[in-house]
Each structure stands twice: as structure tokens, then as C-alpha cells.
Amino acid sequence: MNAAVRARGLVKSFGRTRALDGLDLTVKTGEVHGFLGPNGAGKTTTIRILLGQMRADGGEVALLGGDPWQDATDLHRRLAYVPGDVNLWPSLTGGEVIDLLGRARGGLDPKRRAELLERFELDPRKKCRTYSKGNRQKVALVAAFASDVELLILDEPTSGLDPLMEATFNECVLREKRDGRTVLLSSHILSEVETLCDRVSIVRAGRTVESGSLADLRHLTRTSVTAELIGSAPGLAALPGVHDLSVDGARLRCQVDGDALTAVLAELARAGVRTLTTRPPTLEELFLRHYEGAAR
Amino acid sequence: MTGTLTGTGTLIRLILRRDRVLLPVWIAITALLPASIASATTGLYPTQAARDSFAAASAANPAQLAMRGPIYDASVGGLTAWTLGSSLALIGGLVSILLVIRHTRAEEETGRRELLASGVIGRHAPLAAALTVVLAANLLHGLLSVPALVAGGLPAGSSLLFGLSTSAGGWAFAAVAAVTGQLTASSGTARGIAIAVGGLLFALRSLADTGGVGWLAWLTPFGWVRLTRPYAGDQWWVLGLIAVFAAALVAAAFALSTRRDVAGGLIPSRPGPAEGTLPGAFGLAARLHCGTLAGFAIGFGALGALLGVAARGLHTQLDTPQFRELAATLGGADARLSDVFFTFVMYVLSQLVAGAALVSALRARAEEAAGRAELLLSTPVGRLRWALSHLVFAVMSPVLLLTVLGAVAGLTFNGDVARVAGATLAYLPAVWTVAGIATLLVGLLPRLAAAVSWTALGLFLVVDLLAEFKLATGIILDLSPFVHVPAMLLGGAASPAAPLLGLTVVAVTLTAAGLAFLRRRDLMPSA
Ligand SMILES: Nc1ncnc2c1ncn2[C@@H]1O[C@H](COP(=O)(O)OP(=O)(O)OP(=O)(O)O)[C@@H](O)[C@H]1O
Numbered sequence: 001m002n003a004a005v006r007a008r009g010l011v012k013s014f015g016r017t018r019a020l021d022g023l024d025l026t027v028k029t030g031e032v033h034g035f036l037g038p039n040g041a042g043k044t045t046t047i048r049i050l051l052g053q054m055r056a057d058g059g060e061v062a063l064l065g066g067d068p069w070q071d072a073t074d075l076h077r078r079l080a081y082v083p084g085d086v087n088l089w090p091s092l093t094g095g096e097v098i099d100l101l102g103r104a105r106g107g108l109d110p111k112r113r114a115e116l117l118e119r120f121e122l123d124p125r126k127k128c129r130t131y132s133k134g135n136r137q138k139v140a141l142v143a144a145f146a147s148d149v150e151l152l153i154l155d156e157p158t159s160g161l162d163p164l165m166e167a168t169f170n171e172c173v174l175r176e177k178r179d180g181r182t183v184l185l186s187s188h189i190l191s192e193v194e195t196l197c198d199r200v201s202i203v204r205a206g207r208t209v210e211s212g213s214l215a216d217l218r219h220l221t222r223t224s225v226t227a228e229l230i231g232s233a234p235g236l237a238a239l240p241g242v243h244d245l246s247v248d249g250a251r252l253r254c255q256v257d258g259d260a261l262t263a264v265l266a267e268l269a270r271a272g273v274r275t276l277t278t279r280p281p282t283l284e285e286l287f288l289r290h291y292e293g294a295a296r
Numbered sequence: 297m298t299g300t301l302t303g304t305g306t307l308i309r310l311i312l313r314r315d316r317v318l319l320p321v322w323i324a325i326t327a328l329l330p331a332s333i334a335s336a337t338t339g340l341y342p343t344q345a346a347r348d349s350f351a352a353a354s355a356a357n358p359a360q361l362a363m364r365g366p367i368y369d370a371s372v373g374g375l376t377a378w379t380l381g382s383s384l385a386l387i388g389g390l391v392s393i394l395l396v397i398r399h400t401r402a403e404e405e406t407g408r409r410e411l412l413a414s415g416v417i418g419r420h421a422p423l424a425a426a427l428t429v430v431l432a433a434n435l436l437h438g439l440l441s442v443p444a445l446v447a448g449g450l451p452a453g454s455s456l457l458f459g460l461s462t463s464a465g466g467w468a469f470a471a472v473a474a475v476t477g478q479l480t481a482s483s484g485t486a487r488g489i490a491i492a493v494g495g496l497l498f499a500l501r502s503l504a505d506t507g508g509v510g511w512l513a514w515l516t517p518f519g520w521v522r523l524t525r526p527y528a529g530d531q532w533w534v535l536g537l538i539a540v541f542a543a544a545l546v547a548a549a550f551a552l553s554t555r556r557d558v559a560g561g562l563i564p565s566r567p568g569p570a571e572g573t574l575p576g577a578f579g580l581a582a583r584l585h586c587g588t589l590a591g592f593a594i595g596f597g598a599l600g601a602l603l604g605v606a607a608r609g610l611h612t613q614l615d616t617p618q619f620r621e622l623a624a625t626l627g628g629a630d631a632r633l634s635d636v637f638f639t640f641v642m643y644v645l646s647q648l649v650a651g652a653a654l655v656s657a658l659r660a661r662a663e664e665a666a667g668r669a670e671l672l673l674s675t676p677v678g679r680l681r682w683a684l685s686h687l688v689f690a691v692m693s694p695v696l697l698l699t700v701l702g703a704v705a706g707l708t709f710n711g712d713v714a715r716v717a718g719a720t721l722a723y724l725p726a727v728w729t730v731a732g733i734a735t736l737l738v739g740l741l742p743r744l745a746a747a748v749s750w751t752a753l754g755l756f757l758v759v760d761l762l763a764e765f766k767l768a769t770g771i772i773l774d775l776s777p778f779v780h781v782p783a784m785l786l787g788g789a790a791s792p793a794a795p796l797l798g799l800t801v802v803a804v805t806l807t808a809a810g811l812a813f814l815r816r817r818d819l820m821p822s823a
């Protein structure tokens with residue numbers, strides 16, 4: 001059992017909305033796992049099921065080897081959570097909330113707490129009602145990073161942080177990873193995912209559409225090909241795996257699926273090539289391909 | 297001012313949409329009550345002689361004086377205006393406070409205001425929109441009540457004045473809430489201050505009418521509503537007094553709002569401790585409940601003192617044959633006047649205590665809706681433990697408040713603390729039943745829990761009113777838990793065990809069912 005999270009075929013409906021429609025997610029112990037997908041894809045719903053706050057209508061789910069609904073209290077000793085929308089008690093100070101959450105999780109390291117407060121430039125003496133969104137997020141982050149837990153579940157934790165604080169956040173996550181902790185990170189920020197994540201899962205409309213390391217995913221997706229030909233390559237359009245083909249005299253552009261590349265190059269070689277550029281997809285292209293048309 | 301009101305129309309539509317159920321229901325009920333009470337009065341007291349004797353008995357009843365004031369004219373119209381004047385001012389005032397705070401300060405507190413405030417919404421627009429809707433709704437139910445009154449044979453001019461006077465309480469307290477909403481950053485505190493001001497002004501009117509200091513009634517909106525004297529000399533100009541009061545407060549609210557930041561208050565927030573000592577879910581719940589509870593305790597203590605003092609003067613002031621007769625029918629020939637008085641008043645006040653218990657019982661749901669429970673429940677704090685941490689206060693706050701109310705009343709009356717406190721504490725199972733209804737709803741229908749619980753309490757109050765006019769009997773009356781509480785001071789003490797035990801069993805069952813449902817359902821943040 002070396003998976004911190006193992007979910008198979010999760011289904012969850014809210015009235016007529018099918019928020020999760022057979023979602024799979026595996027987070028290996030010790031990895032930082034990126035959880036990506038367009039708005040409304042079902043990331044937060046999945047996380048709520050993992051936390052035992054909602055019960056799935058179908059599918060199987062195991063968290064740290066237990067049942068997130070049945071064993072919620074015991075499992076929660078071993079994890080810390082930062083919600084996407086941090087709501088705090090308006091009349092408590094940030095410091096009080098950090099200690100409340102830390103104490104509930106079985107105590108936190110005071111040295112680490114002080115260090116984190118300083119690095120995130122957070123004044124713990126202010127009442128929560130006066131904090132900005134970013135500062136509320138920092139309160140939850142400090143409480144999570146200062147706790148001694150195996151698993152961190154972070155739902156878009158940097159959506160309110162400025163770039164400087166994002167860098168601080170990245171350092172903190174990398175440190176957690178060095179210490180052998182597991183992190184599930186839901187995010188829309190590509191640079192963050194690229195810097196931090198070992199593997200990612202991309203969900204769309206309640207289903208997992210891709211899962212693997214970033215290198216794997218790039219491999220699986222299309223390469224952009226631009227060529228200037230000597231002859232003509234009439235067979236190209238008919239090849240499976242060739243997309244968005246445009247021919248302008250001798251110049252030719254197209255997108256090619258990873259496994260169709262050999263056939264395409266053979267076809268081009270037959271026509272004779274004057275210049276040839278191939279470019280792997282950027283991370284943006286990778287995501288946009290999955291995000292496009294996701295509006296439901 | 298141009299620009300600061302931009303977007304008011306949009307916000308008005310938003311408010312109408314959010315309250316599309318609540319507003320029509322409230323308007324319909326309050327618009328229908330006057331004509332139904334008028335027709336009930338005609339039915340029950342068809343002759344002038346019957347009405348005269350009813351009026352004489354009521355005028356001799358100190359509890360009626362404290363709740364409703366004196367009767368100016370024993371006609372059908374006069375009695376209707378007397379019956380409803382103060383009830384409708386209380387209901388309209390309370391609903392208006394809740395609505396104004398809900399659409400102004402509560403919006404800022406949750407940050408939804410920020411979302412709207414980016415340019416298209418002027419800084420005065422939210423307050424202007426909330427006030428427009430609430431003032432118009434009050435006006436509407438007042439006007440709508442008129443045709444049915446006139447159709448029932450009451451004079452048109454006086455009916456219009458009466459209709460408008462039922463709107464006036466709402467106007468006055470919408471304006472009070474507009475001001476308190478500017479003072480603090482917390483919607484709970486703003487709501488609390490407004491309700492406390494309302495309670496004080498009501499107590500002032502009560503004192504004016506029971507304590508022989510009639511001029512005090514001129515200092516409070518509850519007095520003004522009565523002093524419009526519909527069907528009894530129609531003093532139209534008193535409406536102007538209420539309008540001036542409301543206009544002055546509204547102007548003050550707009551002036552205050554220009555002097556503070558969005559989401560800030562005029563009373564600045566002080567820094568607090570950098571480290572926390574809250575020992576967990578129960579410690580947190582204690583912090584969240586104690587401020588409100590202390591406020592309630594002070595309020596009920598003050599009410600108790602007022603009652604005790606008022607009861608002292610009864611023997612000399614109100615020892616009339618009519619009141620003797622009333623007392624005799626209720627508690628036997630040798631019932632003490634003060635006991636009849638306390639019995640009447642405690643019946644009504646226990647429902648206020650139930651309101652306080654509802655606040656505590658609905659706190660867990662409020663935490664859940666605001667998304668704060670989500671964070672706490674991601675720690676090893678379990679569902680049940682979290683729910684119990686709030687439930688403890690729903691159970692214990694009525695114990696505290698009923699004790700304070702009874703003990704202070706007994707102490708200021710004749711030092712007979714145990715006897716009066718015993719009588720108020722008899723309402724404990726009924727109040728727990730109301731809290732139990734709320735707990736059940738939080739488990740079963742979380743999104744509707746607050747609205748339905750408050751409506752249920754409101755209906756229990758209406759049942760009282762109907763029962764008094766014999767419009768409700770038997771099964772309908774039995775629906776209100778308060779009806780089943782034995783009158784301990786009037787011979788009910790002989791066999792109080794059965795009804796009290798029965799209510800306690802109902803309360804425990806409702807609560808246990810609510811907790812069981814809560815453990816099984818999904819967490820549902822944001823209403
Ligand atoms: N309590 C709820 N009631 C009804 N529908 C819900 C509820 N919670 C989520 N949904 C719906 O389920 C779908 C998935 O929502 P979810 O919050 O999981 O998306 P997400 O991936 O976290 O999106 P985002 O990136 O915007 O945070 C959406 O269509 C949403 O409207």
C-alpha cells in the first residue's frame with residue numbers, strides 16, 4: 001500500500017449536475033501531485049470526498065489506507081488541509097486560528113511556526129475579519145506547514161498570494177517533499193505545477209483525462225511541425241494523427257500526435273524537405289488542449 | 297451624490313431575487329392579519345356591551361397594558377388597532393432589522409460586497425437598495441391591509457391611518473439597523489445592537505403604560521405607533537414624527553458610511569493575542585457564543601427587574617373587580633394578582649428566550665454555511681463533537697436566561713426568587729423543543745433550517761394571538777409547545793410532571809434525530 005490516495009470511478013451528483021463522473025486519482029506516497037482542470041471540473045468536490053465531508057455516490061476511495069468517511073477523525077490526525085476559499089472566525093486573531101488548528105491536529109512546532117510567520121510576512125495579532133484573502137490563505141498555510149503530518153491537501157492555495165509569496169510557498173512545498181511528505185496540490189498556475197509536481201492528473205467534466213509525469217504527458221501530446229518541401233506530400237492529409245494541416249505553396253504546417261510522428265516524417269522525406277522545424281508542445285498548449293471546450 | 301448611488305437598481309433586483317419567498321410571505325401575512333382580527337372581534341364581541349366589558353377587563357390586566365398599552369376606543373376598529381399595533385410593530389421591526397443587516401453589513405462581511413463594488417456599484421448603493429426594498433415592503437403590507445378593513449365595514453380614513461401605522465415600526469427599525477450596520481464590522485454585533493435598541497424602546501413603552509409615566513410613550517416608536525390612535529381620534533401628525541425619526545437616522549447612516557472603509561467599522565478593530573489558547577472545538581464554541589449570551593443575559597435581567605418592579609405596584613393600582621374576575625377564572629378565587637401577571641408575561645417572554653436558544657442552535661449551521669466548519673472539520677475534530685460543542689449552548693443558554701429572568705423578577709418583586717424562577721424554568725422543555733426543531737432541520741434541511749425555524753417560532757407566536765381570539769382551538773393550539781407548559785404559579789404546580797416530561801422527550805427525540813441526520817449527510821457550505 002504505497003499510495004496516499006487511491007480513488008477509482010468516483011461518482012458524485014448534485015441534483016442534476018454530475019460533478020464527478022467516474023474520476024480516478026492515484027497519489028503515491030512521497031510525491032507532489034498536481035491536480036488540474038478547468039473551473040467546475042470537480043477538483044474541490046474530489047477533495048471534499050477525500051476529507052470525508054461528502055460521501056461519493058459511487059466508486060472506491062482510500063486515503064492513507066483508510067476509508068475517508070468512516071475513519072475521518074483518525075485520518076485527519078495525519079493530514080492538513082488548506083481550502084481554496086479560506087473562511088476564518090472574524091473575531092479571532094490569525095495567531096489564535098493557527099494555534100487552534102495546530103492544536104486540533106496534535107500540536108505544532110513553535111519554531112517552525114515562528115519561521116513561517118516571518119517568511120510569509122503575516123501579522124498574527126490581527127483579527128481575521130481585517131485580513132485580505134491572501135492573508136487568510138497564509139493563516140491556513142502556516143497552520144498546515146507547521147503541523148507534523150504525512151499528507152497535505154492544498155486546494156488552489158496560491159490564488160490570493162502575490163508573486164513573492166508564491167515563491168515562498170514553492171520553497172515550503174519543496175521542503176515538505178524533501179521531508180518525505182505527500183502533497184496533493186490543486187492549481188491553475190502552470191509555472192507552479194511545473195516547478196513542484198512530480199506527477200499530474202488532469203480532470204475535465206468529472207473525469208480524469210490524463211495522468212502521469214509532465215514528461216509523459218508531453219510525450220503523449222501533439223508536436224507542432226513546420227516544413228518547406230521540394231515536392232508535394234498529398235498523402236499527408238490522409239494520415240491518422242495529423243491535425244490542423246495548412247499548406248501555403250511549398251510551406252506546410254500541422255500538429256502531429258506523438259505516435260504518428262514516424263509516419264509523417266517518412267511522408268515528408270518522400271516529398272523532399274528543404275527546411276524542417278518541430279517543436280514540442282508548451283505546457284500552455286498541453287493544458288489548453290484539455291481545457292478547451294470544457295464549459296458545460 | 298451622483299455616482300455614489302450607481303447600481304442601486306441592480307442591487308434592488310438582486311435583493312428581490314434573494315428574498316423572493318420571504319418578502320411575499322411576510323407581506324401577505326401582515327397584510328391579512330388586521331382584517332382577520334377585525335372580523336374575529338366582530339364575531340366574538342358582537343354587541344357594544346360585550347366589547348365594553350372586554351375592554352374593561354383588558355384595561356385592568358397589567359400584562360396586557362405592558363404588551364399592548366391602553367385601549368382608546370372599544371369599537372371593533374379600536375380593539376383591532378389595539379390588539380395588533382404593538383405586535384405588528386415588533387414583527388415589522390424585527391424583520392426589517394434582519395433584512396437591512398442581511399443586505400448590507402452581512403454582505404460586506406462575507407466579501408460579496410467587494411465582488412460587486414468594483415466600479416459599477418456606488419458606495420451608497422447597497423444601503424440605498426436595502427432601505428428602498430425594506431421601506432417599500434413595509435409600506436406595501438400596510439396599504440394592502442386597508443381594502444379588506446374597509447370592506448369589513450370600518451371607516452376608510454381611519455383604516456388607512458391604521459394600515460400606515462402598522463408599517464411604521466418597520467420603517468423606524470430599518471433606519472436603526474441602517475445606523476448600527478455602520479458601527480461595527482461584524483453583522484452579528486450590528487444585528488444585536490439594533491435588537492437591543494428595539495428591546496429598550498419597547499420596555500420604555502411598557503413602563504410608560506404600566507408605571508403611570510405616560511409621557512415616556514412619546515420617546516419611543518412603539519409609543520408613537522399607539523399614539524396615532526386609529527379609529528379613536530386619528531392623530532395623523534404622529535406618523536410625521538416616525539417619518540422624521542426614520543429620515544434622521546437614515547441620513548446619519550449615509551453620513552457615517554462615507555466616513556469608513558468598505559468592510560471596516562467606525563469602531564476600529566484592535567489587535568489581539570499573537571498566540572491562541574483555545575483548547576479545541578469546545579473552547580472555540582465558547583468564544584463564539586459567550587458574547588451574545590452575555591448580552592442576552594443582561595437584557596433578560598433588565599426585563600426581569602422591570603417586571604418585578606411593575607408587579608409590586610399591582611395590588612394597589614389594579615385591584616379592580618374585572619381583574620379579580622380574570623384572575624379567578626385563571627387561577628381560582630384566591631390567586632394573587634402578581635401571579636396572574638407573571639404567568640401572562642412569562643408565557644410571552646419564554647418565546648423570546650426561545651429566540652435566543654434558536655440563535656445558539658443555528659450557530660453550527662451558520663458556521664457550516666460560512667465555510668468555517670470545513671476548515672475545523674478537516675482536523676481530527678469529528679462531526680458529532682463539533683455539533684455538540686454548539687448544542688451545549690443551545691441547551692444551556694435557556695437555562696441561564698430563564699433563571700436570570702425569573703430570579704431577578706422574583707428578587708425585585710418580593711425576594712421570592714425560587715418561586716418565580718421555578719415558574720420561568722417550567723418553560724425550559726418548551727424552549728428546548730424549539731431548539732430541537734432547529735437541530736432537526738440543521739440535520740435534515742440545512743439550507744432552509746434558519747428560515748424554517750424562525751418561521752416556526754413566529755407561527756407559535758401567531759397561534760397565541762389566534763388562541764386569544766378563539767380563532768384557533770384544539771389541534772392547532774396543541775402544535776405550540778408553549779401551550780402545554782403548566783402555569784406553575786396558578787395551581788399548575790400540582791401535577792407538572794407529565795407535560796414537562798412529555799415536552800422533554802419530544803425535545804430529546806428531535807435533537808437526537810437531528811444529530812443522526814447531520815452525521816450522515818454531506819457538508820454544505822454557503823447557502
Ligand atoms: N454543493 C454543491 N451543490 C451543487 N453543485 C455543486 C456543489 N458543489 C459543486 N457543485 C458543482 O459541481 C461541479 C464541480 O465543482 P468543483 O467545485 O468540484 O469544481 P472545481 O474543479 O473545484 O472548480 P474550480 O477550479 O472553479 O475551483 C460544478 O459544476 C459545481 O457547480
Ligand SMILES: [Mg+2]
Pocket residue numbers: 043044045084155
Ligand atoms: Mg475548486
